[in-house]
Amino acid sequence: MDGVKSTQEVLHTKDQSLRHLSQEEVKKLINQSNEAKKYSYSPYSKFRVGAALLTLDNRVFTGCNVENASSNLGVCAERNAIAKAVSEGCKDFRAIAIASDLSDKFISPCGGCRQVMREFGCDWDVYLTKSDCSYTKMTVAELLPVSFGSEHLS
Ligand code: THU
Numbered sequence: 001m002d003g004v005k006s007t008q009e010v011l012h013t014k015d016q017s018l019r020h021l022s023q024e025e026v027k028k029l030i031n032q033s034n035e036a037k038k039y040s041y042s043p044y045s046k047f048r049v050g051a052a053l054l055t056l057d058n059r060v061f062t063g064c065n066v067e068n069a070s071s072n073l074g075v076c077a078e079r080n081a082i083a084k085a086v087s088e089g090c091k092d093f094r095a096i097a098i099a100s101d102l103s104d105k106f107i108s109p110c111g112g113c114r115q116v117m118r119e120f121g122c123d124w125d126v127y128l129t130k131s132d133c134s135y136t137k138m139t140v141a142e143l144l145p146v147s148f149g150s151e152h153l154s
Contacts, residue, residue, distance in 0.1 A: 019125065021094065026097075030133050044074075049064060049078075051078045053085055053093060055094065062081055101131050106130055114140070118140050126140060
C-alpha cells in the first residue's frame with residue numbers, strides 16, 4: 001500500500017492541518033494568555049497563571065487561576081478556560097497557551113489539567129511559555145502518555 005493513504009490517514013492529516021497554528025496565531029494566543037494572567041486571583045500562592053484556549057472554530061476562551069481560602073477549592077487557569085469554552089458549547093480545540101511569571105522555566109500544566117485537556121482529545125497543542133513569551137509546544141498526548149479516557153468506559 002506504498003503511497004496510498006488510508007481514509008483514516010487522510011482524515012488525520014486534514015485534522016492536523018486544521019489544528020496547525022501560524023506563527024502569528026501562536027504569538028496572539030500567547031499574548032492572550034498573558035492578558036488573562038493579569039486577572040489571576042492568587043493571594044495565597046502568589047503564583048499567577050493565565051490560559052488562552054483556541055477552538056476549532058477560532059474562538060478564544062481565556063482563564064486564570066482562582067484560589068480560595070479553603071485551598072482545595074482553587075481552580076487552575078487551564079481548567080477555567082476549558083470550562084468556559086465547554087459551557088458555551090465548544091469542545092473542539094486547536095491549542096491552549098499557558099502563561100506564568102516564571103522566567104527560567106516553561107510553565108508546566110498540573111496533572112489534573114492534563115487529564116481535563118485529554119477529555120477533549122489527545123491530538124492538540126499546548127504552548128508552555130516563559131514570561132518573555134518564548135515557548136515550547138507539546139501535544140496533550142505527549143503531556144499525558146498512556147492516558148485514561150472515555151473509550152475505556154464501556
Ligand atoms: N496553577 C495553574 O493555574 N495552572 C498550572 O498549570 C499550574 C498551577 C495554579 C494553581 C495555584 O493557584 C497556583 O498555580 C500555584 O499552584
